[in-house]
Amino acid sequence: MGIVFYLISAFAVGGALAAVLLKNLVHAALALTIAFFGLALLFLRLDAQFAGFAQILVYVGAVAILVVFAILLTKGSEVPKDGVFSKSWLAGLAISAGVFAVLAWAVLQAAPALPNEAAAPAITVNDIGNALMSRYVLPLEIVAVLLTAALLGAVIVAMHEKERAKQ
Amino acid sequence: MTPLAAYLIVAALVFAIGLAGALTRRNAIMVLIGIELMLNAANLNLIAFWRYSPHPELLSGMMFAIFSIAVAAAEAAVGLGLVISIYRHAKTTDVEQMNRMKG
Numbered sequence: 001m002g003i004v005f006y007l008i009s010a011f012a013v014g015g016a017l018a019a020v021l022l023k024n025l026v027h028a029a030l031a032l033t034i035a036f037f038g039l040a041l042l043f044l045r046l047d048a049q050f051a052g053f054a055q056i057l058v059y060v061g062a063v064a065i066l067v068v069f070a071i072l073l074t075k076g077s078e079v080p081k082d083g084v085f086s087k088s089w090l091a092g093l094a095i096s097a098g099v100f101a102v103l104a105w106a107v108l109q110a111a112p113a114l115p116n117e118a119a120a121p122a123i124t125v126n127d128i129g130n131a132l133m134s135r136y137v138l139p140l141e142i143v144a145v146l147l148t149a150a151l152l153g154a155v156i157v158a159m160h161e162k163e164r165a166k167q
Numbered sequence: 168m169t170p171l172a173a174y175l176i177v178a179a180l181v182f183a184i185g186l187a188g189a190l191t192r193r194n195a196i197m198v199l200i201g202i203e204l205m206l207n208a209a210n211l212n213l214i215a216f217w218r219y220s221p222h223p224e225l226l227s228g229m230m231f232a233i234f235s236i237a238v239a240a241a242e243a244a245v246g247l248g249l250v251i252s253i254y255r256h257a258k259t260t261d262v263e264q265m266n267r268m269k270g
Binding site for chain 2 (some may be wrong): 062069103132
């Protein structure tokens with residue numbers, strides 16, 4: 001593992017830590033963007049160019065902006081006086097530490113069974129497009145329906161209900 | 168440590184951080200941010216397994232990750248819409264104060 005991997009990993013993990021720990025929600029959203037960007041760089045390092053750039057487009061470009069809009073619409077940028085962590089934060093911290101311990105133990109215990117570490121797979125966007133249009137065409141259609149339904153659902157859920165306000 | 172194990176450890180770390188955020192923060196938007204971090208960690212696992220699999224040209228893990236990104240985007244839109252709707256109704260985004268099911 002090269003030094004680049006450790007640098008990018010530190011970038012991603014540091015961004016995630018800052019996103020969870022920062023008190024101001026706008027700062028947390030910006031740290032979240034850094035974490036998404038670090039994960040996209042990890043994708044690129046794993047020779048998954050399409051997934052890496054899709055990650056940048058979807059997460060850095062859309063989800064992070066959506067989060068910032070939601071924070072501003074709910075006046076979440078003000079830091080509450082009685083703390084940002086819940087009363088049961090110790091239990092949550094213990095559960096997540098336990099989950100990490102189990103996952104890390106399982107990863108380190110498992111024998112390195114996957115042999116293909118030398119050759120980088122030569123996958124072009126052309127191959128991905130062909131696969132999406134042939135073998136994965138049904139999931140693609142289902143995702144299209146899901147995105148349409150989610151778009152309509154999000155608009156309807158967040159829409160202001162004027163009729164109820166009049167009553 | 169093999170490269171695959173290193174990527175899996177990083178993914179486990181990001182997943183644990185996201186889980187801690189979702190479990191300990193009081194703001195509903197921060198809970199959603201924690202869920203997004205967990206989804207991203209799962210994507211990193213999928214891409215790492217795809218890269219070091221015996222047949223990466225079959226594109227299975229890559230397709231899983233791409234569809235997972237699409238579903239996560241839909242989830243984020245609906246989740247944030249729900250948070251805005253609840254804020255308009257209850258004037259708070261604190262999950263500890265959302266303890267009534269009656270409107």
